[in-house]
Amino acid sequence: NRNHKITILSGDGIGPEVMQQALKVLEAASTKFNFTLETTDCLVGGAAIDAKGCPLPQETVDACEKSDAILFGSVGGPKWENLPPDEQPERGALLPIRKHFNLYANLRPGVCLPALKHASPVKNELIPNGFDVLCVRELTGGIYFGTPKGRDDNQENPTAHDTMVYSKNEIERICRVAFTAAMARDKRLLSVDKANVLQCSILWREVVTEVAKDFPEVELSHMYVDNAAMQLIKQPSQFDVLVTGNLFGDILSDEMAMISGSLGMLPSASLGNKKENGLYFGMYEPSGGSAPDIAGQGIANPIAQILSASMLLRYSLGENEAADAIDAAVNAAIDKGYRTGDLYTGAEGETKVGTSEMGAAIIAAL
């Protein structure tokens, strides 16, 4: 079946404008590779709060349920910043979607292309060839969702508590995703934990070590999260695939994205279980935020959104050829020197472009 249904959640800030380019790229790819895409636009985040009073309206969830995948833009902005955390666009939309659709595997590539390493905050002699790390973050467990979670205000000294909890099965399934990803790359997996302090991490280490037996070709190593936070800066290119829990993954994947210097280039995928056809229901979104400061100006880098669309084609629709072609087209546009403002340095051979010109350059290369 090559008639696919996807739900489009553009959201707030630069979301709508970068999404527009991603949709054009998807359309071009569907024509070229002979598949059809039926898209449904729905409200999410601040836009949904304004229109419907909540960041994730039921009709949005319903539409997602009827589709093969979700292409997500970004949510949030100053307008909604003073709402209670639960009702804010980011938290109020992302966490419920992840939990509802059981999207337990968050794949976040952290890529610094050699041509763009000037944009990295890290000294270029530390990353002579850029780097390419994949962070695999567990996304539906750990301290995000563990119970009990709450407050005890009825005592002289009020307390709050959160529970980090992991089961063997939860750890095993995310580790399998990570080992499988490592098999398709450089076959090196680093598991990040805090096994010198956390019981969850001790179990994590046991399980990942056990799963490793099924992937004898992959070289497994372990690192404490504090050390990983240092090593990522010191030498990001030492890593291939990283696997870690929800909270550590939140911190380390953002750190890695910043180190790459190309936040506007980084996509992400949040996947559930494999379906019978070998594909995943998933949600795909840029790693960066809604960037309200530059929204509406037509200058945002659409590449993270376009590469998210490519991940969607690959993992949820099985349109690997189209995904490969989009990835290649993005690289071609970069090689030709097209740069949005976030990456433009004024060096010879660079052409400064806006959001839609970058989209057009990628479509041209397709």
Add this chain to the structure above:
Amino acid sequence: NRNHKITILSGDGIGPEVMQQALKVLEAASTKFNFTLETTDCLVGGAAIDAKGCPLPQETVDACEKSDAILFGSVGGPKWENLPPDEQPERGALLPIRKHFNLYANLRPGVCLPALKHASPVKNELIPNGFDVLCVRELTGGIYFGTPKGRDDNQENPTAHDTMVYSKNEIERICRVAFTAAMARDKRLLSVDKANVLQCSILWREVVTEVAKDFPEVELSHMYVDNAAMQLIKQPSQFDVLVTGNLFGDILSDEMAMISGSLGMLPSASLGNKKENGLYFGMYEPSGGSAPDIAGQGIANPIAQILSASMLLRYSLGENEAADAIDAAVNAAIDKGYRTGDLYTGAEGETKVGTSEMGAAIIAAL
């Protein structure tokens, strides 16, 4: 009373050799500033495991109890890496000392001197004047010590759990330390939490906001930990004082230390409650580790240990003049171009020195 008692825990790796220099500096300072120091050496870490079978023997704890402060070297090394986490040198010594002596306030300066910014992994144009950040980490609460903490292996799908818990009082006391530190610096305090996910962080934000009322001159702001991990890299100099919980502080203070590029220069203090005389019982140690790869070669940078001794003089002994003099002597040695291997670049004006020569240069400057 200017007769002080301190317990010396040199530990493993480079610990003993950098400690030797710190003790010489302390001796010189005590002569110059007319106080006396009675030091007691005790076993800790791997050295204690080898001699006594455990990383923190009771006689070590007893000696610490009889003293005004602990000067700690570093512990750990490959020899003890395969012990169960609880029995390892780092975890088995540090966590019990912190808890036993109620050392809830961990002060970790993250300083990148302008003269040493070449050693930072961050591009120098991002830190034209170096930076000077103080991380205040809560050290005896949070998920490190919260209960329940354990395993449930008696079910088909074994689970593990850890509890993050914070009380109002715990948050309040660490925040007061942080605000007080900010008052003596640039009067800007950033509180780092994950209030969009954690109940502990929501309480944290409430309490820090309340404590702020007692420090109206300090500008308080808040940031989520994932964003803080990014901003530290993007622009470390934007921060003055950071305050955060135990786990986030573990990760961020190490990240900050790596960004400074001068791990061998960074001391730390772990303080308990103020005593009637206005001073703290405390433990002082370098931020870096035991560096077993360079141990015994006489090339380790002793400055982190020497600056830890200076913090000890200031916070636990009230010998502020001596502490100021040591800090100045360290800066003078750097200004004169003395560099241990970790910081030596071969630039004009630099003299490469070993551990004891650096110690001698600092004593000469004293």
